[in-house]
Amino acid sequence: MSAPQITGWRALREVIHGRILSGTYPPGARLPRDADLAGELGCARTTVQRAMRALADEGLVERKRKGGTRVLARPVTRATFDIPVAREEVEATGRAYGYQLVAREIAETPHSVAAAMGLPAPQRMLRAQALHLADRRPFMYEDRWINLVTVPEIAHVDLTAESANEWLLAHRPYSRYTLRFSAANATPEQAGLLGTQDGAALFVIERCTFLGLAPITCVTALAPPGYALTTGT
Structure with missing residues (x-):
């Protein structure tokens, strides 16, 4: 079976977002490397990087240089209004x-x-x-x-x-x-x-x-x- 083809960073962002919500990538988990995701989903590495920037801006993941990308402990809490804790x-x-x-x-x-x-x-x-x-x-x-x-x-x-x-x-x-x-x-x-x-x-x-x-x-x-x-x- 061939890997799904991603045509843009927005589509890739939706794929990764869905995996976070479903628990495939649970809170605190390290995501695959950008190059591995690009190979799995049939897209350019720059597409992965753009999608990851969007997820980081939304408060879903944290990206660190040489530290990779992790799902935040409380994903989807940085929306238009922070849910009070x-x-x-x-x-x-x-x-x-x-x-x-x-x-x-x-x-x-x-x-x-x-x-x-x-x-x-x-x-x-x-x-x-x-x-x-x-x-x-x-x-x-x-x-x-x-x-x-x-x-x-x-x-x-x-x-x-x-x-x-x-x-x-x-x-x-x-x-x-x-x-x-x-x-x-x-x-x-x-x-x-x-x-x-x-x-x-x-x-x-x-x-x-x-x-x-x-x-x-x-x-x-x-x-x-x-x-x-x-x-x-």
């Missing part, structure tokens, strides 16, 4: 990060979550509720649903030791996401978890990630008064 947000301010798993269960998703995931009906998924801390004080509460069809191995991960957010970013790259910001008044239960007053204004982040059309996870994150989200390029 609570640990990094807390530590960037000089505070100590902490984490508590509030609850974990296999349950049927609400209709609203199924709709956000593009599913025709609710499905049984892993629900993980967690509290992120800054200097031992509540920083953010998250209520997360994880699709066990797309991410079956999450069922065996110890989420008391590692947040689902960090595990998913390290082990399940996504190809697209939806993101919504809003405000809401804290319910008594939410106020208790976040250490604020009943009815206090909360900052709400609703996010779903996908691998192609397959949903990976949907999370609603709530932050108490005083939280600020900063981004830039």
